[in-house]
Amino acid sequence: MKSAVRLPDVGRFRPLTALALALTLVAGGFAAWAGQDWYRAAHDDRAAYAAERDAALSAGEQAVQNLNTLDHRELKRGLDLWASSTTGELHEQLAAGRDEFATQVKEARTVSTARVLSGAVTELDDRAGRARVLVALRVTVEAADGAKTDKDSRMLGELTRTDGRWKLSALGQAPVGGTSTG
């Protein structure tokens, strides 16, 4: 009776512990591999570059859209948005011409709305914080009499990263036939 009880006991003790230990080691191996894999995925240079590219593009598209949107009834808000979407030379140009432009739009009583059709980054220097984007834009201008006209624009924008945010530093239309129209 004694041995019948004890022998299986002793016999069971080691294989079980060994099995549990083996399982633990296997789980540990998986954990180490998965952890390392996760670390690599999180510290991938290409991924950081891709994220910067997408950040520049979405900021660029938004800024180009902002700069082609203006409602004569909400001039201050619109022009403030222009100012916050731009930096550098473009920002200074817009600030200098702001009052004159506001008067013009007030007189014309136009409402411009822009829609981004498509956009892409052509160049990106994520260290220097500079990027160049192409933005295909459709601008709808509503005149004082309510007549609407659509115009497609082929925009070329230059972005500069300031304080971690991408802002437009230059904007123009792609020249047609070697001469600029914008």
Add this chain to the structure above:
Amino acid sequence: MSTTRHHINRQRRRQARETRPAAPAAPAAGLERTRGATAVLEPTKTADIAATADAPTVGDERKPTRVRPRRRPPVLVLLCALTVLLGGFAGWAHAEAEGLRSEPARSNTALTDLARTSEIKGQVTKAVDRLFSYDHADPGALDKAAKELLTGKAVGQHRELLADVRERADAQKAVLTTTVTESAVERIDGDRARVLVYADQSSVATRGDKSGTKEAAGDGNAAQDEGVYAAAMLAVDVVRRDGRWLVSALDTFGR
């Protein structure tokens, strides 16, 4: 006190009965469950050891059961817990890594894969130049370009876009030339890519029935635009086949 002891003893006996025949043949999962149950009872048992010493009827059976809970469960339970923890971490870390990798920003290799980006830009530029240029004297060139460069629904789209242009060019004996001025790769996803293209189109009529000798055509159906040059923009979807990028769709943004 005595009722508790009786109760514990009864339980212990029952457990011993259960474990003994089942254990040697039982699979690992079954054993773990039994072990877990003993582990829970352990504190009461160890506290009761001195008190139960005067119950000789169950003494023989009690000894192994007493040894088992004291030595086995902590190690096994620890190992099991560790296995579960490590396994859980492995699964979680794997899911996190996969989640990071499947982010849209990462799956898009435009610009991150510079070689492929410039390869696509180059081939699309050449393709658009050829697909949107037409010489009335050599109509076969456009058909050849269409056959070589188009695939899928782009075949029909291209035919539709150029039908009108072709007709007019034939009537005016015109030469339509398209030149890509700017292009940028929007996204590359493996063997698929989308490119945004700006192009200039110029048309020279050798025997026009209109006022001038020159007429420009916008992209495809915007052929009524007058002027020397016309601005065009379009998005081109391409797929990689046998090492070459073929145009699979043309998007002129509803124009």
